[in-house]
Amino acid sequence: MKAELGVVIINVQFKKGVLEMCVLVLTAEHDTYGYELANKISEKFLIAEGTIYPLLRRMTVEGYFETYLSESPDGPPRKYYRLTAKGRTYMTEMIKEWKVFSQGVDNIIAEGLKE
Template sequence: MLAMLSRRESYAYEISSTLADAVGMGESTIYPLMRRMAKDGFVASRLVETSSGPSRKYYTLTKAGWQRLEEQKSDWRVFIAAVNGILGESQ
């Protein structure tokens, strides 16, 4: 989710749909995660009124969110290297 928001701000349904399509993550997982990230200060949100329905809550990364994304990317690289080592594959 942080990686998606590093590209541009996005609203909850768009994030949810993208993650559901990409990794099969359901809304029951995504919305609590978004609330927790906001509570932890990794994302900020703003409401935007729409002419065709309810307001949308748009999310953006905060400075702490950018830092957390870099940590997660580093953790992911370590994980990939470990799995590749187990599989006997080089990077």
């Protein structure tokens, strides 16, 4: 039972943390709007796209993003997200942690399966 709980937590923690990092990275080069973010992420892995917006909202409140409205050629004005300096620092930190983590996992896989 205890082990099962652990697995569930790692899974959800994994998903949410990764989603946060993806959103940060996707706004690093140019400002992005919600739909574009949702699309780009769901091309790579399965998420409920609707949960991106609460995430963006929370990250904006935490000061990682600034938002502004901009007219679009086809449709309503879009809410754009711009990465702040604070957001960029946070992203760099997350990527660093992610690299250490994924390298560790890669090593474990390589060592465990080398026969």
